[in-house]
Amino acid sequence: MPESPEVQALAEELRARLRSREVVSVDVLEFALVKTRARPPSRLVGARLEDVVRHGKYVDLVFDAAHLVVSLGRHGWARWASSQAEGPAGGNTPPALLSLGFDDGTVLEFTDAGEWVSLSAWVVDDPADVTGVASLGSDPTGPDFVRADFDAVVRGRRKQVKAILQDQKSLAGIGNAYSDEILFAARTNPVARASDLGEGDLDRLYASTLEVVRSAMDARRGIPIAQLKAVKIGAMMVHGRAGQPCPQCAGTVRDFAFAGTTAQYCPACQTGGVIL
Template sequence: MPESPEVQVLAETLADRLAGRALRDVDIIEFRTIKTRGRTPEALVGAELVGTQRFGKHVDLRLGDAHLLVTLGRHGWVRLREPGEPPAPDPEAPPTLATFEFDDGSVMEATDAGDWVSLGLSVVDDPTDVAAVAKLGPDPASPDFGRDDFDNAVRGRRKQIKAILQEQESLGGIGNAYSDEILHAAKVSPVAHAAALDPAALDRVFAETIETMRGAIAAQRGVPIDQLKAAKVAAMQVHGRAGETCPVCGDTIRDFAFGSTTAQYCPTCQTGGVLL
């Protein structure tokens, strides 16, 4: 699932590459991607890309006075073809569900690698017209994010800390992977309830939330967008590494499933040696 670091770099790359270009053609291949039935992306043809912005895990492309809000969902992503470059020949590449051609011949392809369509395209006057954006909590990657924002989202809640970190209404932009990384760095169990964490543990989670998310954005800037997902995976310390050695203490990283999600964690670093 795309999370805020790679989505931020995607938004910045699209702005660098396409700002000032006019949208020349739109081809919607999968109509289930369109979430604003009264306003379709085809209506944006002729508009100039003014800029881009990230909202949580969503990319906002401002085209003229309107906004094309791309909700990446669980498996959505974007490919960018240079002028004259043919579509990806790799049969294993995620299928393209919509294409947006600009006046210099470059093409933005919206893709989805899942078995069900999670990619969404909305044409709106304001990004907050999309419900998922309107309800986003404060974003730890934002320079405006502070301790009050964190405490309002976390402190005193009788809910597992990993679930809170992933709850978009509480903290925007964090998903399964980076929540594992934050809690490993903070030495906190993923199943600990926020209300049970002592002040020192809360301090560590706050600090690592900011460091992890902002650090990942800084590390991924300059990475081509078709390599961002691989760069994310390569940078993970514990997420997706069950059975491997913890880089901090040398214990074996474990996998734990609960609810509708999974967590990878280090027993020595996070749970006092207890296996979940």
């Protein structure tokens, strides 16, 4: 799932390449992804791109006539049409479900590699017209994010800390992968309730949240979008590394089921040896 560091890098590459370009064609191959049926993406033909920004895990293409807000969901991503041959290892190139052609010949394609379509798109006057954007919590990568913002959504809650980190209404932009990395860096049990954490635990969790997502955002900046997924995977300490040695101790990274997917942790570092 693309998270804030990768979506930010995507937004910056789209902005650099497409700003001031005019849309000359729009092709929707999967109409289920369009959530504003009265305002289909085809209405963007003739619009000029003014900016590309990120809201949590949403990418917002700002045109002079409207915003095209895209949620990449669990398996969505974007590519330049000329780079299709660079698809994932094994040649299983995901299909383009939405494409936009621009007046310089560039074609931007949004894809989805899942068994079900998680990609979504809205054409709106204001990104806040998208419910998911309007309800986003504070973004830990933002320069104005401070400890009070963190405490307001974490301190004292009886919810599991991993669930809080992934809750977009609490903290914007963090998903399964970076929540695993944050909790490992903080040496925190992912299923512990936030209300059970002491001051030292909260201090470490706050510091790790900032360090993990902000350093990842800096590290992804400037990497071509076709390479971002591989770079993200390669940078993970525990996420996606079940069965491998822990990078910090003599233990072994393990899987556990969480929110309909799998997550990873080190029992020796995070749970006092308890297997989740």
